[in-house]
Amino acid sequence: MSDASTLLKELSEATGVSGYEEEVRAVVRRAFQPYADEIREDALGNVIALRRGMRPAGEPTRAIMLAAHTDEIGLMISGLDGAFLRFERVGGVDIRTIVGQEVVVHGRQPLVGIIASRPPHVQTAAEREKPYALRDLFIDTGLSEARLREFVRVGDLATMKRTYVELAEGYASGKAFDDRAGVVSLALCLEMLAGMRHTWDVYAVATSQEEIGLRGAAVSAFSVAPTAAIAVDVGFGAQQGVSEQESIAMDGGPAIAIGPNIHPLMQERLVEVAKAHELKYQVEVAAGATGTDAWAIQVAREGIPTALLSIPLRYMHTSVETVCLRDIERTARLMALMIAGLDEAFAEQLG
Amino acid sequence: MLLKELSEARGVSGHEKAVREVIQNVVREYCDETRVDALGNLICLRRARRTAPHAPRRVMIAAHMDEIGLIVTGINSDGTLRFAKVGGIDDRILLSKRVLVGENAIPGVIGYRPIHLIPAAERERVADMTKAAIDIGATSKANAEKLTKPGDYIAFDTPYEVLEAEGLRTVKGKAFDDRAGCAVLVELLKEDYPFDLYAAFTAQEEVGLRGARVAAYAIQPEVAFVFEGTICDDLPHEKDVSPVTELGKGPAITFMDRSFIADARLVRLLVEAAERLGVPYQFKRAVAGGTDSGAIQLAREGVPSVTVAVPARYLHAPSSILSLNDLEHTVIIAREALRALEGGLPS
Numbered sequence: 001m002s003d004a005s006t007l008l009k010e011l012s013e014a015t016g017v018s019g020y021e022e023e024v025r026a027v028v029r030r031a032f033q034p035y036a037d038e039i040r041e042d043a044l045g046n047v048i049a050l051r052r053g054m055r056p057a058g059e060p061t062r063a064i065m066l067a068a069h070t071d072e073i074g075l076m077i078s079g080l081d082g083a084f085l086r087f088e089r090v091g092g093v094d095i096r097t098i099v100g101q102e103v104v105v106h107g108r109q110p111l112v113g114i115i116a117s118r119p120p121h122v123q124t125a126a127e128r129e130k131p132y133a134l135r136d137l138f139i140d141t142g143l144s145e146a147r148l149r150e151f152v153r154v155g156d157l158a159t160m161k162r163t164y165v166e167l168a169e170g171y172a173s174g175k176a177f178d179d180r181a182g183v184v185s186l187a188l189c190l191e192m193l194a195g196m197r198h199t200w201d202v203y204a205v206a207t208s209q210e211e212i213g214l215r216g217a218a219v220s221a222f223s224v225a226p227t228a229a230i231a232v233d234v235g236f237g238a239q240q241g242v243s244e245q246e247s248i249a250m251d252g253g254p255a256i257a258i259g260p261n262i263h264p265l266m267q268e269r270l271v272e273v274a275k276a277h278e279l280k281y282q283v284e285v286a287a288g289a290t291g292t293d294a295w296a297i298q299v300a301r302e303g304i305p306t307a308l309l310s311i312p313l314r315y316m317h318t319s320v321e322t323v324c325l326r327d328i329e330r331t332a333r334l335m336a337l338m339i340a341g342l343d344e345a346f347a348e349q350l351g
Numbered sequence: 352m353l354l355k356e357l358s359e360a361r362g363v364s365g366h367e368k369a370v371r372e373v374i375q376n377v378v379r380e381y382c383d384e385t386r387v388d389a390l391g392n393l394i395c396l397r398r399a400r401r402t403a404p405h406a407p408r409r410v411m412i413a414a415h416m417d418e419i420g421l422i423v424t425g426i427n428s429d430g431t432l433r434f435a436k437v438g439g440i441d442d443r444i445l446l447s448k449r450v451l452v453g454e455n456a457i458p459g460v461i462g463y464r465p466i467h468l469i470p471a472a473e474r475e476r477v478a479d480m481t482k483a484a485i486d487i488g489a490t491s492k493a494n495a496e497k498l499t500k501p502g503d504y505i506a507f508d509t510p511y512e513v514l515e516a517e518g519l520r521t522v523k524g525k526a527f528d529d530r531a532g533c534a535v536l537v538e539l540l541k542e543d544y545p546f547d548l549y550a551a552f553t554a555q556e557e558v559g560l561r562g563a564r565v566a567a568y569a570i571q572p573e574v575a576f577v578f579e580g581t582i583c584d585d586l587p588h589e590k591d592v593s594p595v596t597e598l599g600k601g602p603a604i605t606f607m608d609r610s611f612i613a614d615a616r617l618v619r620l621l622v623e624a625a626e627r628l629g630v631p632y633q634f635k636r637a638v639a640g641g642t643d644s645g646a647i648q649l650a651r652e653g654v655p656s657v658t659v660a661v662p663a664r665y666l667h668a669p670s671s672i673l674s675l676n677d678l679e680h681t682v683i684i685a686r687e688a689l690r691a692l693e694g695g696l697p698s
Contacts, residue, residue, distance in 0.1 A: 118584055142672050320448075
């Protein structure tokens with residue numbers, strides 16, 4: 001099996017704010033291509049790879065859809081103020097985590113910028129007690145006003161400038177692991193399936209526009225119309241300042257969700273497979289909306305039996321999202337082993 | 352100039368060794384003597400190459416090597432690191448930054464709770480740094496202890512880059528306060544003077560001008576020039592707020608800051624040097640921050656001192672921006688002012 005780190009680095013360092021995922025799509029296509037019989041992109045920017053199963057003669061075609069989203073949260077330029085840029089957020093960015101951060105402004109050419117802060121020397125104690133508000137913040141590219149106007153227009157996007165780094169003990173940190181870590185698990189799953197026998201068709205879908213409302217998943221689930229689906233996203237990994245009740249264990253394997261968004265048979269099957277193969281896993285209860293692609297896929301067409309796997313991730317929606325790479329590999333393995341065991345009997349059980 | 356190497360070297364106050372080594376390697380050939388004192392100051396002497404009857408005998412130029420940063424104060428049971436600030440850092444710039452921990456530059460990130468788990472009301476308050484931790488990937492206290500220990504210094508991980516190659520000639524990097532000054536000193540050591548020139552690359556400025564104090568005591572200069580990277584707060588402001596300095600408008604001559612009042616004769620010497628050469632300069636237009644001049648001025652029986660600084664945006668944050676034009680103009684003005692000292696201090 002390829003290692004998760006190489007592909008995660010490439011995906012993480014690619015740019016793909018919601019609705020503008022093209023650079024990520026190119027990386028995804030290259031990763032899926034060797035294991036796919038067909039690959040296409042749709043109107044919303046989903047990449048849909050089909051790997052055919054070995055269907056026994058006389059049985060109907062069955063398909064499972066795997067979904068993980070390619071888009072990342074980011075910033076959009078909303079104005080030019082002298083030699084500085086004003087911006088808005090695309091997706092859920094905590095303003096407090098981006099002050100002093102380096103960014104890349106995707107203008108006529110990529111420009112490095114810094115989210116400006118004021119030096120402590122010139123601020124009163126009272127000023128330092130209040131977090132920066134969006135209206136106080138600017139991006140500084142170091143260009144003069146005239147040069148800035150040549151390169152940047154309102155509506156241009158900016159992303160966090162962050163290289164991928166491997167930490168100790170098989171952990172890694174970078175931006176947009178939400179949900180490029182999930183995309184890596186899909187690629188690894190396809191690769192594993194190439195060495196296995198499976199009767200169901202497999203659609204690996206790298207979805208677009210999840211962060212702004214699960215848009216890509218909704219239309220791709222419609223077009224693929226699978227028998228069942230698994231969405232892979234990231235979940236809140238245990239970290240400082242977050243309680244055990246709010247989080248899942250790092251290095252504890254994928255969290256298999258249970259709750260109204262999840263078809264019970266899909267959930268049970270995933271747990272059975274994990275147990276049978278002694279794969280590390282955990283169970284996560286999602287009492288309502290999961291806020292993931294699973295939520296949109298479940299209600300596509302006449303309804304699709306859906307499961308959700310969450311890869312534990314620390315510091316979600318920041319530029320230093322951190323994962324344990326083993327959890328990505330476990331997620332891929334669990335899906336591949338589950339898919340290898342899918343048969344017509346299971347399809348009939350799902351109804 | 353040497354700015355990239357200086358900026359990327361890690362030298363949080365009290366641990367300036369790596370910066371000192373970068374400088375030592377370069378200045379050795381221009382110096383008659385170099386030594387490192389008890390606080391870690393690097394003191395370089397370039398002897399007088401000629402005589403001039405009215406020139407002072409000993410002139411000190413100084414810039415500090417240390418930078419603001421963090422230090423490991425403890426290891427949590429989950430393997431993450433607790434930390435304290437070294438020098439003046441605004442808590443609000445710390446979250447989600449990459450850092451390098453200790454001698455072996457172990458990569459880490461300053462993590463905080465995800466936005467999804469923070470109630471809206473709490474997001475209106477500055478993040479509580481006691482709830483932040485540095486994650487190096489270690490999964491237990493014992494494992495983290497194999498990589499780091501309390502007392503290890505932590506620097507921001509910020510590569511130096513050119514932002515604009517022409518025009519303003521802006522670059523970004525960390526610790527321009529005061530590696531910009533260090534770069535100026537290195538250039539000034541290459542000239543011939545009619546006096547002994549002592550270049551003091553000082554330690555521990557950011558925690559109280561500690562290195563400069565003992566360096567000035569040892570050197571006993573008659574005149575001192577301090578070179579700095581200073582506040583440049585020229586963002587668009589809603590109110591009529593002083594930018595302190597403006598980027599690209601020339602070196603900032605300080606007549607007063609929170610640590611001292613500059614010697615008026617030396618201020619005039621610098622202004623006249625700039626005007627003679629037609630080089631842009633500006634005054635630092637706020638009494639904010641302190642510099643090594645505050646300590647040097649009070650050494651022994653007192654030393655006439657002045658500070659001239661390169662404007663840098665986002666001082667004391669992980670990434671700052673300066674204009675290489677300002678840096679080069681600082682060298683030009685300083686060189687001319689030192690030359691003019693040949694006739695003695697103006698009265």
